[in-house]
Amino acid sequence: MSYRHIKIPESGQKITVSNDQLQVPDNPILGFVEGDGIGPDINRAAMRIWDATVEKAYGGRRKVHWAELYLGEKAGEMYEGDYFPAETLDAIRDLIVAIKGPLTTPVGGGFRSLNVSLRQELDLYACVRPLTYIEGVPSPMKKPEDIDIVIFRENTEDVYCGIEFKSGSPENKKLAKFLREEMGVDFFEDAGLGIKPISAFGSRRLIRKAIQYAIDHNRTSVTLVHKGNIMKFTEGAFRNWGYELAREEFADATITEDDLWSKYDGQMPEGKVLIKDRIADITFQLMLLRPAEFDVLATTNLNGDYLSDALAAEVGGMGIAPGANMADHMAVFEATHGTAPKYANQNKVNPSSLMFSGAMMFDYIGWGEVSARITAAFKKTVGEGIVTYDFARQMEGATEVSTSGFADALIERL
Numbered sequence: 403m404s405y406r407h408i409k410i411p412e413s414g415q416k417i418t419v420s421n422d423q424l425q426v427p428d429n430p431i432l433g434f435v436e437g438d439g440i441g442p443d444i445n446r447a448a449m450r451i452w453d454a455t456v457e458k459a460y461g462g463r464r465k466v467h468w469a470e471l472y473l474g475e476k477a478g479e480m481y482e483g484d485y486f487p488a489e490t491l492d493a494i495r496d497l498i499v500a501i502k503g504p505l506t507t508p509v510g511g512g513f514r515s516l517n518v519s520l521r522q523e524l525d526l527y528a529c530v531r532p533l534t535y536i537e538g539v540p541s542p543m544k545k546p547e548d549i550d551i552v553i554f555r556e557n558t559e560d561v562y563c564g565i566e567f568k569s570g571s572p573e574n575k576k577l578a579k580f581l582r583e584e585m586g587v588d589f590f591e592d593a594g595l596g597i598k599p600i601s602a603f604g605s606r607r608l609i610r611k612a613i614q615y616a617i618d619h620n621r622t623s624v625t626l627v628h629k630g631n632i633m634k635f636t637e638g639a640f641r642n643w644g645y646e647l648a649r650e651e652f653a654d655a656t657i658t659e660d661d662l663w664s665k666y667d668g669q670m671p672e673g674k675v676l677i678k679d680r681i682a683d684i685t686f687q688l689m690l691l692r693p694a695e696f697d698v699l700a701t702t703n704l705n706g707d708y709l710s711d712a713l714a715a716e717v718g719g720m721g722i723a724p725g726a727n728m729a730d731h732m733a734v735f736e737a738t739h740g741t742a743p744k745y746a747n748q749n750k751v752n753p754s755s756l757m758f759s760g761a762m763m764f765d766y767i768g769w770g771e772v773s774a775r776i777t778a779a780f781k782k783t784v785g786e787g788i789v790t791y792d793f794a795r796q797m798e799g800a801t802e803v804s805t806s807g808f809a810d811a812l813i814e815r816l
Contacts, residue, residue: 403496405489407472407480410497414467417498417767419731424498426767428464433494437503438474439741444753445503447809451753451776452760454813459771469497473516474505486516491523494734501735501763503756504742517736518564521557526727526734527604528611529555531710532762536777538784539718540796548694549717552621554612555706556640557727559604562703565597600636600702602643609644610651611728612700616675617655624648624656626679627701627709640702641679648677682709689713714738721751721792724758726766733766735759749804752790754780757812775816782815783808 403410414431417424436445449468456464471490472480481487485506494500505516520526531553535546543549567574569592577595581587609626616624626645630638648656652675659678662668670676680688682705688695689712701709714723720739727734737756745751757776764772784793787800788811794802803811 403492405493407487408469408489408493410469410493411467416496419498422731424731424767426769429467430499430767431467431469431497432763433469433471433497433500435471435473435490435500435502435505436476437737437741438476438506439504439743439746440751441474441503441505441737441741443745443747443749443805444737444751444756447753447805448757448760450809451757451812452764452772455772455775455779455816456764456769458816459769459775464769469493471500471502473502473520486519491520494524495732498732499735499763499767500733501756501760502737504737504740506741506743518562520734521727522563524727524729524732524734525558526729526732527556527558528608528728529553529557529706529710529725530615530728530762531555531714531723531725531738533710533713533717533723535717536722536781536784538781539722540793541716541718543690543716546717549689549713551693551696551699551713552615552619553699553701553706553710553713554608554615555701555710556600556604556608556703558703559600560636560703561596561598562707563597563599565599567595569594598633598636600640602639605640605643605702606647609647609700612698613648613652613656613675613677616698617652621675621697622670623676623678623697625685625696625699626677627682627685627699627705628679629682629705630679631681637682637702637705644679644700645677685709686712689716710738719792720755721790722754722758724755724762726759726762733763735763735766749806750791751805752792753805753808776812779812779815783812 411431414429415427417426417430436442456466471493472487473490474485477487478485534550567577574595612624626641628637628641630641655675656677657674714720723738725736725738736759739755742751761773761776788803789800790808791802794800
C-alpha cells in the first residue's frame with residue numbers, strides 16, 4: 403500500500419492475524435502518532451524508554467520499527483487542513499497496532515473530537531483502562547493499594563456517538579415536532595437534542611471482551627456498571643444483555659451473584675468469575691469506600707469515561723494512567739490525558755501515561771518482559787523521589803526533573 407506522507411519502514415515486518423490470533427514477528431512495525439501540545443515532549447521520552455527496554459529485555463533479538471502516522475495539528479499542516487487524513491486510518495488498519503499522543507479537541511464548537519472519530523471510524527469498540535496503584539506514587543486515598551481494576555468502556559454508542567441536533571436548527575425542529583406529535587413526549591422549547599443508542603450487539607461484544615479478559619487473567623469478577631434504574635431501555639438493557647451473554651457463552655466459567663448466595667452460601671467456587679452489577683452512582687461511592695470489591699468493570703460509554711478518570715485520580719492522576727482503544731484485533735494505545743498546550747515544548751510534564759500505555763501495548767503483542775521491566779524501573783525511580791513537577795509538588799524531599807530527565811533516570815534503572 404502506498405501513502406502520500408506516511409513512510410513504512412522497509413526493515414521491519416507487519417503484524418498479521420491468523421487463526422484469530424495476532425502473529426507478531428521479532429521486528430514488528432508499530433505505528434505512532436506524536437500528538438498535539440505536550441505530545442512531542444512525552445512521545446520523545448516514551449520512545450526512548452520503550453526502545454531501551456526492548457534492547458535490555460531481548461539483547462537485540464527483538465526490535466520495534468516505528469512508522470510515524472499523522473493526526474491532529476501536525477496532520478493539518480501536512481494535509482491542507484485535514485486533521486483526520488484517510489491514509490492514517492488505512493495505515494492503522496494495515497499495521498493493526500499503534501499508539502498515539504493526546505490530540506486537540508475543541509469544546510463546544512469546531513471540528514469533532516478526533517479521539518471519538520478514530521474510535522468510530524475504526525470500530526475500536528472497547529476502551530480498556532487498567533488502574534493499579536504503584537507504590538510510592540502520591541495518592542489522596544488512605545489505602546490506594548486496594549485499587550487494582552480494569553475498566554472496559556463501550557466506545558462507539560451512548561451519547562458520545564454524536565447524534566446531536568443544535569437548538570433552533572431545522573433538523574432540531576423536525577425531530578422535536580416528531581417527538582412531541584408522534585411519540586407524545588414533552589420537553590422545554592428550544593432544547594438541544596441528542597440520541598442515546600445502546601444496542602444488544604454493541605453491549606454484548608464489549609461485555610464478552612471483558613469476561614474473556616477476566617478469565618484469561620485470573621480475575622475474580624466482572625461488574626456491569628449502569629444507570630438502569632432510570633434509563634431502563636438503554637442502560638438497563640446493557641445490564642440485562644450482559645447477564646444473558648454470561649449465561650449463553652460463559653456458563654461453565656461464570657456465576658451470578660444471586661447463584662453465589664442461593665447455591666454456594668456466598669463462598670466462591672474455584673475457577674469461576676463472578677458476574678454482578680451495580681448502579682453507576684453507587685459504584686462511584688464504593689470506589690472510594692470499598693474499591694477492593696471490584697476487579698473488572700464493564701460499562702457504557704459515558705459512565706466509563708467518568709469512572710476511568712475518577713479512578714485514575716485515586717492511583718496518582720491522569721499523568722500516569724494508561725489506556726487503549728481495541729477492536730477484536732486492532733488496537734490503538736493512547737495517553738489518556740489532554741494536550742496541556744500551556745506546557746507544550748517546555749520539557750516539563752510527566753510522560754508516564756504514554757509510557758505505561760506503551761507498556762500495555764507490549765503486553766498486548768506478547769512482549770510482557772518489556773512491561774514488567776518498565777514498571778519495575780518506574781517503582782525504583784519514583785521510590786527514590788525522582789519525579790516530574792506534578793508529583794514533586796505532592797512529595798516531600800523530591801528531586802524534580804524534566805520530561806527528558808525522568809526518561810534518563812528511568813532508563814538508568816532498567
